Amino acid sequence: MSRVLVLNSGSSSVKYRLFDGASTVAKGLIERIGEQGGDAPDHRAALQRIMDELDLDDLAAVGHRVVHGGPAFTTATLIDDDVVAQIEAVVPLAPLHNPAALSGIAVARKLLPSVPQVAVFDTAFHATIPPEGVTWAIDASLAQRWQIRRYGFHGTSHAYVSRRTAALLGRPVDDTNVITLHLGNGASACAVAGGRSVATTMGLSPQGGLVMGTRSGDVDPTVVFHLHRVAGLPIDEIENSLTRHAGLLGLTGENDLRAVLHRRAAGDPAATLAFDVYCRRIREYVGAYLAVLGRVDAITFTAGVGENAPAVRAASLGGLESLGIVLDPALNAANEERISSDDSRIAVCVVPTDEELEIADQARGALGQ
Incomplete structure (x- = not known):
């Protein structure tokens, strides 16, 4: 099976794209979730609408964009209750982004309980930066206690583009x-x-x-x-x-x-x-x-x-x-x-x-x- 549904859940939107291999089968955007006159009253209704509109037979996985993985996640990770708890733990590092991703994950797990759900983190690609590149010269005990370091973002884009550049060359x-x-x-x-x-x-x-x-x-x-x-x-x-x-x-x-x-x-x-x-x-x-x-x-x-x-x-x-x-x-x-x-x-x-x-x-x- 090579069909993957990609979900990017924002605070008031869900962007989706269904792939069969590298080909796009369907894509769309549901906006103004929870707002008067919006496309859906909540994330559950938004994802239910996506599920109703798409043919999700033989779906291999749902891939969720998660902005911040904190220090724990250095690669795409199969989601279970423990992974959800760890994503929740780093909400203070991304208070505008991670809660929306968690909403999308929770609803998708309920609507598609037999389909593997995978978290793909914007920060993960940068886990290979050496210690001197992620450490700031502040009180080390404060940095350790509050997980203060360079994490980096846009990792999926930088990973994809750097590989495409090598191929181009x-x-x-x-x-x-x-x-x-x-x-x-x-x-x-x-x-x-x-x-x-x-x-x-x-x-x-x-x-x-x-x-x-x-x-x-x-x-x-x-x-x-x-x-x-x-x-x-x-x-x-x-x-x-x-x-x-x-x-x-x-x-x-x-x-x-x-x-x-x-x-x-x-x-x-x-x-x-x-x-x-x-x-x-x-x-x-x-x-x-x-x-x-x-x-x-x-x-x-x-x-x-x-x-x-x-x-x-x-x-x-x-x-x-x-x-x-x-x-x-x-x-x-x-x-x-x-x-x-x-x-x-x-x-x-x-x-x-x-x-x-x-x-x-x-x-x-x-x-x-």
Whole structure:
């Protein structure tokens, strides 16, 4: 059996995709769950609707996207009561994401009791980062007690894209070093050595690293102290500001890079600054990961912005010719699969991500298929 149903349960939505092997049989999105006029009154009704609409005969597994696996989960895992309890235990590390995943898991286990359920964690791919790459220089006893370390996210995307890049280059995965740049409304970079994550930009949560649609990315921790002590803002308000009203939205009032690019083209100073900040942060991490990896075979852009914004790719990597990175302007403008020039020592690629297919493949792997 090769049919896998992939579920991505959000707080008010369920995204689903049914695979037969690598082929998509059906897909869809149920939105505004529990809201007036929404598609379903609760997650049980939403999943029941999915089950009623799909032919789930001979289903091998249900693969659930779970954002945070904490320190316990380093690979896709067959779900039982103990696994559910461990996912619940790390809810404080992902209070906006894990509860929704748990709701989807609970309902799917009830509706499909004879079908194996597999949790696929965004954090798991980064479990191979060495200790010096996940440890922050804070009080070690506090870090241990409260599980404070770098976990990283977008792992399914970075795993999929790094393998696809190796295939594109015609190289074995275990002998290919890639910097992957997942640039969407959420954004992260990853250094992948021989198919294994060795560094990534997101940390304890999906908040750190690159500039995002509504998230700040890296800021000096003192910003939080200053806003609390000097500005008098409560911690909850600061958290809301840095996660929901920062990033491109905070700089321009727009969280969609397409709108920022349109305003930049019209000469808008705020949009121009936001674009420059966005691209400089990417460039800084590319430079850092060149140093971490030592040898880099490719830099690969993926996700909505990475796959469709030539201006971002050009600004992020422009001027790095001395490091062996040379873009071909025509190939970049056309969003071609390989956008580096023939004399570029490091290939630059554009590879569409497919996180749902990666989840399906990992679910099968967890079952030994």
